[in-house]
Amino acid sequence: GAVVSQHPSWVICKSGTSVKIECRSLDFQATTMFWYRQFPKQSLMLMATSNEGSKATYEQGVEKDKFLINHASLTLSTLTVTSAHPEDSSFYICSAQDGGGGNTIYFGEGSWLTVV
Amino acid sequence: AQTVTQSQPEMSVQEAETVTLSCTYDTSESDYYLFWYKQPPSRQMILVIRQEAYKQQNATENRFSVNFQKAAKSFSLKISDSQLGDAAMYFCAYRRPYTGANSKLTFGKGITLSVRP
Numbered sequence: 001g002a003v004v005s006q007h008p009s010w011v012i013c014k015s016g017t018s019v020k021i022e023c024r025s026l027d028f029q030a031t032t033m034f035w036y037r038q039f040p041k042q043s044l045m046l047m048a049t050s051n052e053g054s055k056a057t058y059e060q061g062v063e064k065d066k067f068l069i070n071h072a073s074l075t076l077s078t079l080t081v082t083s084a085h086p087e088d089s090s091f092y093i094c095s096a097q098d099g100g101g102g103n104t105i106y107f108g109e110g111s112w113l114t115v116v
Numbered sequence: 117a118q119t120v121t122q123s124q125p126e127m128s129v130q131e132a133e134t135v136t137l138s139c140t141y142d143t144s145e146s147d148y149y150l151f152w153y154k155q156p157p158s159r160q161m162i163l164v165i166r167q168e169a170y171k172q173q174n175a176t177e178n179r180f181s182v183n184f185q186k187a188a189k190s191f192s193l194k195i196s197d198s199q200l201g202d203a204a205m206y207f208c209a210y211r212r213p214y215t216g217a218n219s220k221l222t223f224g225k226g227i228t229l230s231v232r233p
Binding site: 043091097 | 158159161211213214215217219220221223224225228
């Protein structure tokens, strides 16, 4: 089946620095990808919709300047957490829609971010 | 706006027994998709089962089946012959049948299922 790869799986960064998380669709083209944040034992919270070749659409309450999303190609979207703070520590997960495969949505493996 | 409600935060089932996880949703649309996702401790989201609203027949996947009641906007998941590996968090989700931004998933709060040996 289709695969979405997310990298890195784990990352630790210092407060004030920026960290980038990649989401790649390995065997299909994804014009749309979604970025979620998940706190322990809670549901997935949609942060933004990443659109290839255009600006991301952010959900209400999500800081655009803090969570930068770039979708420069049909197989890659990146989430950059800028000026990271400890409260940004969380599990981040992406998903991508296979427009040519029944519009199925596939999830990446997720990325654990710890800000120290 | 569409909403998905999972009112039970936790459930437990004896190994080899059957358990049903409840989900209700609210939408004004007639065509949509419903899903159950499993999230084990690894946090990988695994699609368990999918139901198209226009199909009257309930979806089944091996030990997993759903009871889809469109008029009642209910979508429960039945797990038969429960196994230890079924222990996970389960999310009910709704999606419109479109591509692009309109295809985003709306998730319920999830339910933690434990399986007793």
